[in-house]
Amino acid sequence: MFVMAGVPFGCPQTSTSLRQHPDMAHSDLEQRDLNSAATSHRGDRVFSRIVTGAAFTSLIVLAGIAIFLGVQAVSAFQSQGLDFIFSTGWDINTDPPTAGIWGMLYGSVLLAVIGLAIAVPVALMLSIFMVFLAPQKLAAVLTNLIDLLAAIPSVIIGLWAFYILNPPAEGWQELLNQYLGWIPIFENTSQNFSGTPFIAGLVLAIMMIPIITSISREVLSRTPPDLVNAAEALGCSLWTMLRYVALPYGRGGIVGGVMLGLGRALGETIAVFFVLKLTFETNWYHIIESGGGSIATLIVSRFGEVSGPEELNLLLAAGFFLFLGTIGVNIVANLIVARTGRMQK
Amino acid sequence: MSTAEFEEVAMMESDLLAARKTTPSELRAENVSVWFGKRKVLENVNIDFPKNTVTALIGPSGCGKSTFIRTLNRLHELIPNAALAGTVLYEGKDIYSADVDPVHIRLQIGMVFQKPNPFPSMTIRGNVLSGLKLSGMKRDNHDDIVEQTLTAAGLWTEVKDRLNHAAGDLSGGQQQRLVIARALAVQPSVLLMDEPCSALDPASTLKIEETIRQLSKEVTIVIVTHNMQQAVRVADNTAFFLAQENEPGHIVEQGLTTDIFGQPQDQRTLDYVNGRFG
Numbered sequence: 001m002f003v004m005a006g007v008p009f010g011c012p013q014t015s016t017s018l019r020q021h022p023d024m025a026h027s028d029l030e031q032r033d034l035n036s037a038a039t040s041h042r043g044d045r046v047f048s049r050i051v052t053g054a055a056f057t058s059l060i061v062l063a064g065i066a067i068f069l070g071v072q073a074v075s076a077f078q079s080q081g082l083d084f085i086f087s088t089g090w091d092i093n094t095d096p097p098t099a100g101i102w103g104m105l106y107g108s109v110l111l112a113v114i115g116l117a118i119a120v121p122v123a124l125m126l127s128i129f130m131v132f133l134a135p136q137k138l139a140a141v142l143t144n145l146i147d148l149l150a151a152i153p154s155v156i157i158g159l160w161a162f163y164i165l166n167p168p169a170e171g172w173q174e175l176l177n178q179y180l181g182w183i184p185i186f187e188n189t190s191q192n193f194s195g196t197p198f199i200a201g202l203v204l205a206i207m208m209i210p211i212i213t214s215i216s217r218e219v220l221s222r223t224p225p226d227l228v229n230a231a232e233a234l235g236c237s238l239w240t241m242l243r244y245v246a247l248p249y250g251r252g253g254i255v256g257g258v259m260l261g262l263g264r265a266l267g268e269t270i271a272v273f274f275v276l277k278l279t280f281e282t283n284w285y286h287i288i289e290s291g292g293g294s295i296a297t298l299i300v301s302r303f304g305e306v307s308g309p310e311e312l313n314l315l316l317a318a319g320f321f322l323f324l325g326t327i328g329v330n331i332v333a334n335l336i337v338a339r340t341g342r343m344q345k
Numbered sequence: 346m347s348t349a350e351f352e353e354v355a356m357m358e359s360d361l362l363a364a365r366k367t368t369p370s371e372l373r374a375e376n377v378s379v380w381f382g383k384r385k386v387l388e389n390v391n392i393d394f395p396k397n398t399v400t401a402l403i404g405p406s407g408c409g410k411s412t413f414i415r416t417l418n419r420l421h422e423l424i425p426n427a428a429l430a431g432t433v434l435y436e437g438k439d440i441y442s443a444d445v446d447p448v449h450i451r452l453q454i455g456m457v458f459q460k461p462n463p464f465p466s467m468t469i470r471g472n473v474l475s476g477l478k479l480s481g482m483k484r485d486n487h488d489d490i491v492e493q494t495l496t497a498a499g500l501w502t503e504v505k506d507r508l509n510h511a512a513g514d515l516s517g518g519q520q521q522r523l524v525i526a527r528a529l530a531v532q533p534s535v536l537l538m539d540e541p542c543s544a545l546d547p548a549s550t551l552k553i554e555e556t557i558r559q560l561s562k563e564v565t566i567v568i569v570t571h572n573m574q575q576a577v578r579v580a581d582n583t584a585f586f587l588a589q590e591n592e593p594g595h596i597v598e599q600g601l602t603t604d605i606f607g608q609p610q611d612q613r614t615l616d617y618v619n620g621r622f623g
Contacts, residue, residue, distance in 0.1 A: 226462040230524070232420055233456035234531060235448040235480035244478050248466035 069320035076317030079310070084317065088282050090298075092307045099314045103282040105321060107197070107293025111272065112265040114201025114287055115208055120258055122205070123212035130213075131220040132238060132246075143217065150210035158274035161203045166275060169199050173288040185285050195277025197292035203271050208261035215257030219250035252337045259333030263326050269296035295322040370434075371396040371565045372417060372454070372535050377431035378593070379412055379421065386412055388593040390431070392584055394535070399557060399566040401576035401602065404586030405622065409594030410569045411459075413586070414537045417567065418454035419447040435535070452480055455533035459540040461520035463512035463527070470508040472523055476531040490530050498526035499556045518549025525556060529564075536560065538568040542575065554579050573618055577606055585614045 076084055079096050087100030126146070130139040170193040177193075180186045223246045231241040247254070272294050278301055279291035299315050299322075306312050372394040379387040387409040394400050402410040415421040416429055419440060433440045440450045463472045473491045477484055484490060491508065495501040500522040504515070512523060521541060528536060538557070542550040550572075557566055557579045570576050576583050583605040588594035598605060598614045609615045616622055 224462075226458065226460055227464060229420070229458060230462045230464070230527075231475075231479050232423055233418065233451055233458075234476035234527070235451040235482075237448070237479075237481070240479045240481065244467075244475060245464060248464075251466075 065323065069316060069323055072313055072316035073320040076314050080314075084314075085321070088280055088293075090280050090302070092311050097307070097310055097314065099311075099318075101295065101298070101318045101321065103280060104293040104295045104298045104318065105325075106282055106284075108266055108295045108322070108325070110197055110283070110285075110287070110292065111200050111204055111276070111294055112262055114197060115204030115265045116258065116262060118202060118205035119208040119212055119261060123209045123257075123261075124216055124254070126209070126213045127216035127220055128242060130217050131223075132242070143214070146210045146213050149206075150214070154207060154268060154271040157203060157207060158271035161199070161206075161271060162274040165203070166194065166199060169202060170194055173198055177288055185287050187286055188289050190289060192290040193288060195275065195290045195292075196288050197276070197283060198287045200272045200276040200292060200294070201287070203275050204265040204268055207268060207271060208265055211264060212254075212257045212261045215260065216250065216254045219253030219257070220246055223249050252339075256333050256337040259329055259336070263329050263333070266326050266329060267296055267322065269294075269300045273297045273300055295319070295325075370394065371436065372567075373434040374413075374417070375432045375434065377413070377416055377429065377433065379409065379416060379430075380426075380428040381424070382426040385593040386588075387416075388595045390596055392596060392599060394565055394567055395582075396534075396565055397561055397563065398581040399561045399568060399579050400582040400584065401580035402567065402569045402584050402586060403571070403573060403576050404594070404597075404617070405588075406571070407594075408586040408588040410586050411539050413594075414456075414539060414567055414569055417535075417537055418451050418456055420451070420456065422447070448480060452476070452482065452531045453533055454535040454537060455528035455531065457521070457524055457528055457536065457538045457541045460544050461517055461524055463515070463520050463523050465511070465513050467512060468509045469504050469512050469515070469523060472512045473526050473530050476527055480531060482531055484530075484532075491526075494526040494529040495523075497529055497556070497560060498522040499552055499559070500526060516549070518545045518552060521545060521549065521553060522556060525553070525560075529560075533564065535565045535567065538566065540569050540571060543571060550575070573606070573620075577602060585609075585611075585617060587613060587617070 076099075080099055083098075083100050085100070085105070086102050088103035089098060089100045091098045126142075130142050134142065173188070173193040173196060176186045176198075177188045181188070227245050227249065228241065231245045236245070276294060276297060277291045278293065278297055280293075281291070283289065283292045295318055299319055302311065302315055306315065370393045374390050374392050377387060377390040378385060390413060392400075402413065404410055412421065417433055421427050421429060429441070435450065435453065438445070440454075464475055467475060470491050473494055474487055476482065477487075477490075492501060492505075495504060500519060503519060504510075504523075507514075512520065515523060521544075525536075525541075542553050545553065554575060557568065560566060561579075561581075568576075568579065580602045582600065583602040584599035585597045585605060586594050587597045598609060598611045605614060606618050609618060
């Protein structure tokens with residue numbers, strides 16, 4: 001169609017006459033940029049520049065943060081070497097200060113895993129209830145309530161967890177220890193059940209549930225009626241329909257929702273700060289034993305009383321790894337969503 | 346279709362019917378009325394589906410044909426606010442009586458929908474066997490089931506080398522035959538088809554019709570169709586549904602397909618089968 005752009009109207013449009021037409025010698029020069037026509041209106045041009053600019057701003061901010069944190073990380077590596085990642089400890093009284101964030105890195109992941117283990121089943125069941133079981137009005141009310149839950153500031157959740165959730169949660173952990181203590185993760189030798197990774201994970205779960213629920217609900221409610229009909233005509237139960245039709249169909253979206261929740265959990269700072277006893281020892285798997293780690297909480301708890309530029313530098317370097325982790329989770333989430341999206345096509 | 350062709354088909358049909366007339370009824374609707382909320386959409390439908398016959402339900406859009414066949418395997422009740430009066434007898438027993446498990450009914454009375462709807466997350470083979478998983482039915486020799494049902498649906502030779510490919514890779518007509526194979530894998534004795542060819546091209550339509558004729562040796566088939574030639578080509582019996590404006594649909598006339606198309610008793614049937622409205 002571009003080649004024909006130089007041909008005057010009324011010209012016989014057979015292929016031979018096109019080739020012989022004198023204008024065609026310059027056809028390359030005369031191709032018109034059809035796309036520019038769409039934005040030729042002045043207002044449109046201005047608008048499209050503003051929008052493009054805004055889009056690039058987010059990229060620039062992202063790059064700015066990455067570079068800033070990356071530079072800090074380099075100097076932290078220069079003073080600490082690889083021990084900065086693979087050892088655990090924080091001593092600012094030595095010169096230079098010695099710091100290792102392994103326990104914190106690992107702790108962030110452990111808390112997120114505990115949170116996911118609680119949040120994913122709850123959120124899935126909630127969304128299944130809302131889409132397939134609840135009467136429409138109840139589902140609408142629940143949807144709004146859950147969206148409200150997502151809007152609660154994390155500092156409020158942290159305070160609530162500290163004062164309200166913590167006391168009964170200690171009792172729950174005692175029960176877990178009493179009846180399931182033979183499973184290594186539920187061991188507790190100190191009988192101190194406060195400030196445990198379990199409670200922090202529970203708080204993270206409360207914060208992840210709204211995100212995962214609202215995305216899963218959206219995805220499940222888009223299960224094509226055709227497929228549900230087909231399953232019903234084949235004598236499905238609700239469970240088999242979910243297992244073989246709705247969940248496989250929504251898998252990409254649900255995984256995406258879980259990853260978004262995970263992103264929030266890894267970066268969550270204040271709520272965890274309230275309920276987790278930060279310790280500079282790696283708590284590998286004793287999830288109901290007092291003490292654990294979290295990068296974000298490390299940063300916020302040290303930042304206020306930071307001893308000097310060297311420690312600040314170490315905290316920023318720790319932030320770089322948090323940044324890498326959350327970016328990594330998001331990239332993986334996008335890859336998974338894109339891959340399952342293609343399979344469904 | 347020319348008159349000569351029509352008569353030829355009609356003669357074939359009447360030969361077949363002579364053999365079938367005495368077969369016992371497998372599925373039977375008595376005084377079935379249907380509501381969506383307060384709106385009555387079907388009134389007093391009485392119809393018999395003899396064993397191993399093909400029955401076409403014809404009539405203009407919105408006269409309740411699709412709704413009606415969904416009452417025959419208890420899919421209708423899954424729609425919120427749907428209600429029903431009357432009786433549907435399957436092998437002499439009311440399928441709506443309290444002690445009947447709807448899942449059991451849906452397995453005995455399978456269904457093929459208007460739009461091909463294979464499960465996109467499953468392979469071709471997985472789709473054929475999906476009914477077993479969904480219903481929890483146990484059957485051995487899955488390989489044999491896959492081959493038999495795909496053969497019966499006229500799809501085996503086209504897909505036998507790519508059973509593990511995604512079902513979405515098939516053409517629309519192939520998908521519809523895959524869906525038929527899927528319905529057959531749970532061994533239904535009745536197959537309901539809701540305009541199975543309306544989304545397909547003519548070549549695929551002919552293949553499906555061929556499949557229907559083959560299947561009718563073993564399965565009782567009820568097919569909703571807007572294509573009157575299709576009714577003539579595949580159906581032993583035909584029922585003509587009609588809904589006057591703002592009134593529930595009902596059966597105007599039913600009987601042998603040859604009679605409905607050759608010598609209808611009701612003027613409205615005559616007008617409809619001759620394409621004067623619809």
